Amino acid sequence: xxxxxGEVRLIGxxxxxxxxxxxxxxxxxxxxxxFLQEKxxxxxxxxxxxxxxxxxxxxxxxxxxxxxxxMIIVEYVDEVWATTGQAILPADxxxxxxxxxxxxxxxxxxFPSMFGIAKAETEEAKAESAEQAWAGLKxxxxxxxxxxxxxxxxxxxxxxxxxIALGAYLGWAKVIEQMTGLKLLDEEKTPLLAVWAERFCAxxxxxxxxxxxxxxxxxxxxxxxx
Amino acid sequence: xxxxxxxxxxxxxxxxxxxxxxCxxxxxxxxxxxxYREENxRDKSPLLLxxxxxxxxxxxxxxxxxxxxxxLNIVQYxxxxxPDRAPLLPADxxxxxxxxFWADLVEKKVCIPPPPPRMYESGTKLWKLxxxxxxxxxxxxxxxxxxxxxxxxxxKYFGGEMFGLVDIALIPFTAWFYSxxxxxxxxxxxxxxxxxxxxxxxxxxxxxxxxxxxxLKVYEFVCFLKKVYGIE
Numbered sequence: 001x002x003x004x005x006g007e008v009r010l011i012g013x014x015x016x017x018x019x020x021x022x023x024x025x026x027x028x029x030x031x032x033x034x035f036l037q038e039k040x041x042x043x044x045x046x047x048x049x050x051x052x053x054x055x056x057x058x059x060x061x062x063x064x065x066x067x068x069x070x071m072i073i074v075e076y077v078d079e080v081w082a083t084t085g086q087a088i089l090p091a092d093x094x095x096x097x098x099x100x101x102x103x104x105x106x107x108x109x110x111f112p113s114m115f116g117i118a119k120a121e122t123e124e125a126k127a128e129s130a131e132q133a134w135a136g137l138k139x140x141x142x143x144x145x146x147x148x149x150x151x152x153x154x155x156x157x158x159x160x161x162x163x164i165a166l167g168a169y170l171g172w173a174k175v176i177e178q179m180t181g182l183k184l185l186d187e188e189k190t191p192l193l194a195v196w197a198e199r200f201c202a203x204x205x206x207x208x209x210x211x212x213x214x215x216x217x218x219x220x221x222x223x224x225x226x
Numbered sequence: 227x228x229x230x231x232x233x234x235x236x237x238x239x240x241x242x243x244x245x246x247x248x249c250x251x252x253x254x255x256x257x258x259x260x261x262y263r264e265e266n267x268r269d270k271s272p273l274l275l276x277x278x279x280x281x282x283x284x285x286x287x288x289x290x291x292x293x294x295x296x297x298l299n300i301v302q303y304x305x306x307x308x309p310d311r312a313p314l315l316p317a318d319x320x321x322x323x324x325x326x327f328w329a330d331l332v333e334k335k336v337c338i339p340p341p342p343p344r345m346y347e348s349g350t351k352l353w354k355l356x357x358x359x360x361x362x363x364x365x366x367x368x369x370x371x372x373x374x375x376x377x378x379x380x381x382k383y384f385g386g387e388m389f390g391l392v393d394i395a396l397i398p399f400t401a402w403f404y405s406x407x408x409x410x411x412x413x414x415x416x417x418x419x420x421x422x423x424x425x426x427x428x429x430x431x432x433x434x435x436x437x438x439x440x441x442l443k444v445y446e447f448v449c450f451l452k453k454v455y456g457i458e
Contacts, residue, residue, distance in 0.1 A: 045254040053331065053373070067323045071329060093306035099292045104281065127408060139280060 008033035009061040011047050013040070014211055015219050017168040018070040019058040024164050025077040027083035027205035071103055075163055086158040090184060095147070099154070103142050103165035110136040111169060114184065118176050131180050134189055140166065141190040148192075152199050167200040174213045175220055228369050235260035236288040240267055241449050244398030245297035246285040247437045251394050252304040255312045260287075267379040272452030297327055298340045301394055325385060326375055329395040335370045336399050352449055354457060366408045368417050375421040382427065389431060393424075397434055400425040405442035405448040 010033050011136050012019030037189070038044055038057055050059045050066035054161040058115055060076065067076050080089040089096050115135055117130030147154045147162065154162035174183045187194040211219075237253070237260050239246035253260055265274055265284050277286045277293035285292045305314040315322050316333065339344045354365050374396065378384055384392035403414045403425075415422050428434045 062320070065320060067320070067326055067327075071324045072323055072330065075326065076319055076323040079322065094289070094292055094294070095304055096306060097299055097303040100299050100302065101294075101296055102298070 007063060009045070010034070011036045011038060011050065011059040011061065012057045013038045015216055016057060017170075017172055018056075018110070019213075020168040020171070020209055021164050022058050022060055022073040022077060023209040024205050025088060026157065026212070027072045027209065028088065028159060029081040030082075031077070031081055069164060070168075071107075071161075074161065078161075088159070088164065089161045090155070093204055098143075098147060098163040101180060102140070102147070102162045103212070105136075106140070106162070106169070110140065110166075113177065114169065115182060116174060117184075118184065126180065126182075130180075130184075133184060134186075135186070137190045137193060142191050144192050146195060147179045148196075153196065159200070159205060159219040163196075163200055167197075167206065170197055170201055171211045171213065171216050173197075175216045178213065178217060179220070229383050234290045235261055237239060237261070238263050238265050238271070238277065238284050238286040238288065240265050240284050242403070242439055242444060243284060247398035247439075248297045248394050249285045249287055249300045249304070250437035251397070251433045252301040252314060254436060255394075255431075256304060257306045257311065258304070258308060290445075298333060298391075298395060301391060305391075313388070314394065316385060316388060316390065321385075325391045327372075328384060328392040332374070332392070332399075336396065337372075352406045352412075353452060354455065356457075360410055363388075365413050367406070368412060371414065371418045371421055378420060378424055379422070383424070387446040389428070393428055397425065397428045400428075401438045401441050402405045402448075405445045408445060409448070410431065438447070 008031055010019070010022055010026070011062045012023070012035065014037065023035075036044075036046070038047060043055060047057065047059060048055055050061060051057075054068065056068075058068075058070055060072060060073045062076075062080070066075050074088060087093050089099055102197060110133065113129050113132035117126055117133060120126035120129055143162070144154055147160075153168075154160050159167075170185075176182070177184050185194045185197045200206055235258065237246070237249055239249070239262060241264060246299060250262070257352075263271075263273075267284070270282060273288075273338075274284065274286060275282055277288055278295045281295065283295070285295075285297055285300060287300045289303075289307070294300050301314060315325055352360065352367060355363055383389045384396070400422075403422075407413060429438065
């Protein structure tokens with residue numbers, strides 16, 4: 001569905017997993033938007049004006065009105081374009097509650113452990129973070145089993161809220177795997193998620209916006225190097 | 227009332243918990259009956275552990291055996307399950323996104339949870355720290371309240387005329403203002419008068435006045451916690 005020029009704009013940056021989320025949502029709904037890439041190390045006036053509280057990306061500008069926080073933007077997109085594309089959150093209140101719960105879990109509990117692996121300064125610290133990340137993935141594997149009901153995604157046949165929340169981190173997960181030699185999404189530990197990850201990354205709405213691992217690696221080295 | 231008959235709806239909670247109070251307020255706004263169960267947080271029930279295996283925390287709303295966890299999640303669930311009355315979120319998607327943003331901000335910035343490891347939330351710092359650290363925490367806390375007051379402006383509630391998600395997210399913490407003021411020598415009346423007035427307006431609603439504890443009882447609880455942590 002074409003939107004009028006300038007109607008939908010997204011302030012973001014290509015490496016950010018948080019920015020990936022609204023991009024996938026907009027793609028799922030077939031909404032055209034203008035992507036405003038922020039310069040690294042320098043926040044634009046537009047960003048600072050649009051998100052004065054946190055000054056962070058992503059920010060969705062819809063008819064110039066800002067929406068902030070990645071999963072809030074996803075839900076907003078789902079509601080505004082409710083009649084086009086597929087539903088991102090399910091219709092049933094209980095299932096919605098489950099999707100919201102696991103999306104919060106991914107951000108509050110799982111992401112810090114994954115990030116902990118990257119930040120770890122000793123082998124011990126790395127191993128501890130890895131154990132936590134794997135334990136989290138086991139819980140997510142169980143959640144996947146329950147929510148997917150045997151289908152491809154947390155959202156069933158189509159990409160849903162938790163898919164977007166967790167899937168956004170897959171690019172960085174691969175970088176961490178390469179940098180540390182640890183396998184995060186291990187077919188032996190979490191077989192369902194290992195398959196899900198491939199399917200998510202290969203999805204039409206995702207593959208163009210999921211950054212390539214090599215590019216992310218370069219970016220990571222550049223940022224860490226400074 | 228057949229809907230939400232108390233055999234079907236159970237709230238696992240703890241009397242002083244602002245997170246639990248959010249759920250109580252939402253249920254009261256909707257006029258839904260439920261069974262309230264007080265948990266002993268130092269000896270959690272098997273039902274709690276089974277219902278919230280991931281976090282093992284209250285509140286948990288169990289709807290005919292199906293548990294919903296995380297207070298703001300529960301409030302949204304209640305709103306969506308009983309859409310025919312007392313809407314807690316506005317109809318317009320943009321206004322809804324704004325409400326979720328501010329409720330999320332309250333979550334990130336205000337929280338005063340009980341025992342560790344969440345040591346460094348704004349409010350808790352006020353009674354746990356001393357000296358310079360406490361002064362710093364007090365400044366941070368006031369800044370955050372001022373930010374919220376700015377968003378409230380001259381509106382009746384955060385949602386305008388409609389009492390909703392953001393009000394519900396924040397109002398339980400006002401029962402702790404007395405304790406913060408006693409421990410940290412600050413005056414919310416002076417610093418954020420509009421917010422204090424908003425608090426009074428909210429407490430005129432039965433759903434709120436019935437769900438919030440007496441600030442003096444909260445203060446007793448804080449004093450008890452201070453003893454437990456060996457803080458004077």
